[in-house]
Amino acid sequence: MADIVKPMKRRKIRGEGAWGYAFIAVALVVFAMFTAYPVVSAFLISLQDYKPLGSTYIGFDNYVNTFKDALFWKALRNTVVYTILTVPVNLILSMIIAILILPLRKKTQSFFKGIYYLPVVASGVALSVVWLWIFDPMEGGILNQLINLLGIENQNWLGSGKTAMFSLVLMSWLSSHGTSIIIYLAGLLGIDETFYEAADLDGANFFHKLWHIVVPSLKPATLFLLVTGVIGSFQVFQNAYLMTGGGPDNATTMVGLLIFNNAFTYFDFGKAAAQSLILAVIIAVISVVQFKYAGKDVEY
């Protein structure tokens, strides 16, 4: 056995193999610098009372304090509620829009794809300004003008605990479909026409074809969008930060915002790092569960 091992040690990396390692090395260095190192560093910081001039090791106190913190649990509950309300609805809406766009001429398809993708490339801050105008609680607010037509009185959309979370959810429902629509359209274009022809011969109507051909064929895309959607939703920060600041009475404080506040308002980087890693673990567990149960019969 030793004889077999020895020559392998001496083997030199030549030709195509060497180039392969070189290319991997670039990706590995980038991964090590910008992903692995920050994660390891965050873990080490989470065990410290962080100070720029010298931190103190405090063991798992930051984790213990996080689990004892009522605000953390409230933020986690808010994040879960936001995720449950936004991700499935967004997937359904995106799929419907993609199905509606599919039969259109190519140019018209591109036009709608562009329209729906625009919010993805637009600045989040600029979009928030528009949404603040829509949610203006006074007479000038667009949404209030709309509900006034229905005989409903002005609502304090972002300022009331009863409507603040719904306002953020509505914002997500109406402005974050660009990527999902593009992916669903690609999936729809990949479905073989013969499936529809066979279904037509069997006398299937639109809904039969939707349920028995389209939905199963789009399952890989749906799984991908579900997993990335949940990850993105758990990390949501910008909307709450710009629209409500987490209020009123922490009704829209999400974990992402809590982490930001701990780091940049209180300079408690140790606690912020601990909460980031807890969030990462929660996201990882949910993703594994999603792959296990939703992805068991998915073929790529």
Next chain:
Amino acid sequence: MKKKMHVFASVLALTLAATSLTACGSKSGTGTTGTASPAASAGAANSTAKDTITALLPPVSPNYQKNFDQMAKDFNALYPNLTLKIEPASWEDVKQKLDTQVNAGSPPDIAFGGSDGIPKYIQQGLLMDITDSATPDMISDYDKAPLDYMRNGKGLYGFPAYMEVHALGGNKEFLEKAGIDWKKVQQNGWTYDEFRDAIKKGVVTENGKTRYGFVFAVKGVAAVDYLGIMAKNAGMPYAFNNDMKYAYTSKNYLGLLKDLRQLIDDGSMPKELSSVDAGKRWNMFLTGQTMITGKGLAVFENSAKANNAKLTAKDASAVKDSIPVDYVVLPAPTFQGAKASSAAVVDGYLTFRGKKEPTAEHKANVVKAAYFLASGKVAATTNNDLFAAHITKTAKKEAESMKVDRNADNVAAVENMLKNATPARSDIPTDLAAKAIKLETEVIVPKFQGLIAGEVSPQQMYDAVKAAAIQAFGEDGIVKD
């Protein structure tokens, strides 16, 4: 193998010992540098070695950033061996930039910021005490009250740029229509009951649109301003009383919360107040949707005048639907018989150090630059631009030749309020101050948002603040009355 382990262990032990000794050595070295003797400081102050001082500066006044090149040139002319390198930043990102640099251990030498941020930066260990480097001439140039705001304990952490009062602003025409003797209010102040009656009279409904008596920006962090300004006039000038007990657990606080809620219930303030931010309330003021607004600063008179001029010139950049407004400075009301204690805001040039202890020479140079920015011509120009009072003898002298178009009644009103300005407290320990800030951000602001939205009662908010205060400061660390 055992022998090898012994050798390895010995080497390791020696390395550790050497490292510890090196650390001790460097510590004693830094200690010497940190507490430079006056003689050494004097020597450092006269050093002619080349040095660069960095400063992170937001647009302190409308024309402030336009003068950066001239400021750097003037500084270099005064100290030919020194270079002032200014990094401009917007108000939106200056705090973020500074905080990131502080936490990375490499802040600029000077940054413009509020004196209320001093305890936070001291806790990070990167704020530089300049007591031993500031010369007696520099110190004596300043009015005592604003300079005291830059102190914490025995340390001095920069120079103040201005001392302003957070007040209210009124529309002269609407005040007079409501029968309010605003000149009397400017001179004598008003109680909560007088204020409540006045703003009730200011509510007018015309063509289905309501003009409110009073609108204060309270969205997000602005909520702290509203409550903080009013709390000072309700017998709680600071979060801690003189016995270092947390003050917002007193019965006065509950009374204040009830009073503030009452103004909304009266209909004098909009029920949607919780969504009104700083921009919105100023827009409401200029478009005639409110008689009085807050918070108000003296410079708002200038903004109102600028908009009036645009309206007269039919300039399209005037605020949409705005009307000509004569801005009247008004004091905040006093609550429950408390003495007036105007909320003073002192911003200035904070001095920082990096991870490495600065040399006495560099420290002296940083002090020269901070003083240059916070006194004389620079301060005179900036404060005139801001309609803020001058707080150094050198700036007052420079300002004599500068013309400012300011309403004399407003100037007198601000001076009156400055006489009652809340004095600085440099005795509050940084750890207590940090806990109070956390309690304010995590409990007071969210609950207050709920209170003005009508979803949290004054009693519920008071109970929540009290419970959090007991958790933070202990049963004996709070005011019980």
